[in-house]
Amino acid sequence: MDHRSLKFLTFNVRSLVDRSRQIELKNTLLHNNIDIAFIQECHLRSNMRVKISGYTFVYDNSPTGVAIFIKDSIQFKRVSVPATGINTTLIEISSNNSTKKYLLGSVYIPCSYPVQRLDLDLNTLLQLSSNFDGFIFGWDLNSKRPTWGDSYENSNGRVLRSWLSDNSMDVIRICDTSPSYPSGTSYLDHFLLSNHLINSRNPNYTISTKPTFSDHFPIKLDLKLDHLNTDLTPPQFFISYKNTNWHNFRQDIDLISRQIMPSINRNLTNDEIDTTLNGFKSHFSNIHEIHSEKFKIEDRSLPYSDKIKKILQIKHQWQRNLKKIFHRSGNRTSREYSILSNQIQLLKIIIKELVKIETAQIFNDRLQKIK
Incomplete structure (x- = not known):
């Protein structure tokens, strides 16, 4: 890589067929000084190409269409995509001293993807990434989970919950706190990265949601890479003194x-x-x-109680109402918008405290069962 930090974007554009949408995407990339953009649902014909000055366009030529825009100043190699049903475009970039190589990918998972195949295809991509020193993927997962902010869990979400838990030492998921799909207030767009690219002791990234011309918001990831020679993030454990x-x-x-x-x-x-x-x-x-006894935390995802689920549903409804107020008034300074926005912030605090209480109780119950 030519930089100690890189700016990534993952964005479901819904279509790049119209020239006007290509111009909008160009403005998004240039305005945010994006180094590498992962784009989903381009819907371009196989012979079509999108030209944005200063960027190279890498496309998978599939009917749905996933692409990568990478700055001309960054050298890369195209990587062959393994045989999966997931729409994927992959490239390889190198570190400054060319001793480390990283796999980058733009990925799209359809809503109706077969559950039995999804876990297998995810493992295929993870196996490919093991040949590199790290990976960064921008995904539209079409997956919903209450712990991500969604009001319910769909089949893709159930598979990904289990897969992320099984590979928690290798994979970390990053998403903004705002819904990436505002029409359904869903968190469909994410970054998935190698765990060791993230410095948990001294956070080396920021995540933000940008204005959109699509029905998805683009998600920007600013990632600093100057810590990569430090130790990897250690596994998480809890200690029991029950039999001490x-x-x-x-x-x-x-x-x-x-x-x-x-x-x-x-x-x-x-x-x-x-x-x-x-x-x-x-x-x-x-x-x-x-x-003492040391126990590795295999499953870090904790179930929400019915009480928290109901409060989350209220929060999502308020967020939908807030969006309607904004579309109606065109600004965020109205009294109605401010009051509801403050109520949502208070509700988030309540949810956070309830999650802390329930998490403590769950771990206490687990410790009581240890013999």
């Missing part, structure tokens, strides 16, 4: 303390202090592992 014998734990600590403490009664050098502290830290870590 605290008397034995204390005895082991006392024994180790006597063994590693200097026996000579004198002032210690800095090196001796460091050696003692490092030794105590190492031994304490070993004792901690002996007297």
